Amino acid sequence: MTRPFILALSQCTDLDLAGGKAVGLAQLIAAGFSVPHGVCLTTEAYRQILHASGFIDHEMWAMVHRLTDNKRGSALARCRDRIKGIEITQLASQWQTTLETLRRPPSERWAVRSSATNEDATQTSFAGLYRTHLGVALSDIEAAIKDLWTSLWEERVINYMAQQYRVTPLEWQY
Numbered sequence: 001m002t003r004p005f006i007l008a009l010s011q012c013t014d015l016d017l018a019g020g021k022a023v024g025l026a027q028l029i030a031a032g033f034s035v036p037h038g039v040c041l042t043t044e045a046y047r048q049i050l051h052a053s054g055f056i057d058h059e060m061w062a063m064v065h066r067l068t069d070n071k072r073g074s075a076l077a078r079c080r081d082r083i084k085g086i087e088i089t090q091l092a093s094q095w096q097t098t099l100e101t102l103r104r105p106p107s108e109r110w111a112v113r114s115s116a117t118n119e120d121a122t123q124t125s126f127a128g129l130y131r132t133h134l135g136v137a138l139s140d141i142e143a144a145i146k147d148l149w150t151s152l153w154e155e156r157v158i159n160y161m162a163q164q165y166r167v168t169p170l171e172w173q174y
Contacts, residue, residue, distance in 0.1 A: 005045035005091065006098045009038045017042045019114070037102045038110070045091060046149060053086045055079075065158065073155055080150040092142040099138070109135040112144035114151075129157050 003017060012018035012026040022040040029035050050057050064075050099110075114130035131151040133144040151157070 003044040006094055007040045012040050037104055039098045055082050076153050079153040083150045084146055088142055095141055112136050112148055
């Protein structure tokens with residue numbers, strides 16, 4: 001079965017596919033709370049789009065985590081540059097089509113933020129580590145998505161992971 005690239009917030013029930021924030025919003029919707037309209041790009045979208053471009057995220061993470069501090073920064077910068085260069089026009093188009101099913105006006109502004117699967121766990125929060133864009137016009141969604149994805153590849157994210165899991169990058173397990 002093919003895993004979806006985009007889900008309406010109400011359909012975000014799988015932590016591995018949508019992350020904790022989106023799953024939490026889906027639970028609020030199911031309980032009858034008022035939640036702003038939205039959609040979720042899934043981990044499958046991130047993984048498949050990067051892999052299709054030749055950027056294998058888990059291999060790059062393993063390589064980056066094993067580098068010394070002075071080499072890690074430039075390797076992370078190269079990763080961010082590669083992600084910025086990935087073509088995601090089709091994904092942005094799918095996003096717009098999904099938003100149309102929500103019957104929202106084209107002029108509506110959106111928040112583009114992370115619901116990463118490693119966020120908001122029992123012992124980690126990652127608050128403020130990944131970039132958030134508020135008030136994004138549909139025409140700017142593509143750039144906001146790429147910027148969010150590149151924020152995963154920052155030195156501060158690696159440092160936080162090492163601190164939370166009390167390992168050095170050389171000891172990181174995959």
